Amino acid sequence: MFDLADADLAGSVLDCPGGAASFTAEARRAGVDVVAVDPTYPPAGPAAERGRALRALGEHAAAEAERGSAWARERAADFAWTFFPTPEDHLAERLRAAAAFAAHASSEPDHYVQASLPRLPFADGAVDLVLCSHLLFTYADRLDDAFHLAALRELVRVARREVRVFPLVVVGGGGEHAGLGALLEQLAAEAVTAELRPTDYRFQRGADRVLVLRPRMIDG
Template sequence: MFALTDADLTGTVLDCPGGAASFTAEAREQGVDVIAVDPTYPPDGTSSERSRALRQLGEHAAAEAERGSAWARDHAADFEWTTFATPADHLAQRLAAAAAFTAHAATEPEHYVRAALPQLPFADGAFDLVLCSHLLFTYADRLDDAFHLAALTELLRVSRGEVRVFPLVVVGGVREHPGLEALLGRLGDDVVVDLRATDGYGFQRGADRVLVLRRAQPADDGRA
């Protein structure tokens, strides 16, 4: 969904929000220096306490996968069955992702940090790549433009490379957020905006572009 290449994952990576997904687990298997943040992660405590709480989160994610898959099955015509061949395949992959998260979080809980946009506990330019999945624009019916602007600004602050956001479609809809262009225009002239096609990923109808942001370098003219 982010059209990532191996070269994109050679530096430090932030997954925000990470949820109970398998990205961090799979990236760590490849030796990637990645941190996931999410407000549902447990606060600081002993390693065993955090591992137990993260395991419970993974178990909850598996239950949510069952519920979400039932919805997708009952509304199959509303989805594109490209990445997931069938509703059963969708469920199997989500359960596998929850299991991978649960197993990895138990062994490396330090890679899961409790935090929430629009304020992150990281230094300016701490990451080479920042990924934001299924939060911004997805819940634009509940999170206003002020939150989106603050969140995007914060993601740019902690990035010394690119920020990638997916999807740009409101949950339950089939079109990108209608205020997307105006909102991006408020980020400032020093932010380069690029809208790229996803790399063959297809599930939610209309969600076929990933937003890529970066700070313009001195030689840039500020346009993508």
């Protein structure tokens, strides 16, 4: 979904929000320097306690996957069944991801930090690449443009190289968020360049582009 190549993961990576996804687990197995942040992760404390809480979060995500799969089946026309050939395939992948998250997060809890946008506990330029999926624009019916602008500014602040955001469509809606252009104009005025790049990943109807943001100074 992020149109990533191996070279894009050569530096440090932040997954924000990470949720109970398997990205951090899989990236760590590939030797990537990655940290996930999410408000649902347990706060700082003993590793064993945090590990147990993270495993429980993964188990909860597996239960939620069943509910989400039923929702997707009811709205099958809103999705392109290509990457996931059937709703059953989609559910199987979500269950696999939740299990991978639970296993990894419980064994390496330090890679999972409790935090939420629009404030992250990292220094300016702390990581090379920031990935943000299924939060910004997805819930634009509940999160206003002021929140989106603050969140995008924060993601750019902590990124040395670039930020990638996907999808750009509102869940249950059609097409990209209507306020996207105005947000990008505001960021351009703040020396942030934007690229809307096609992605081969297909699931939600209309979600076929990833937003790539870069501080202008790195564009040369």
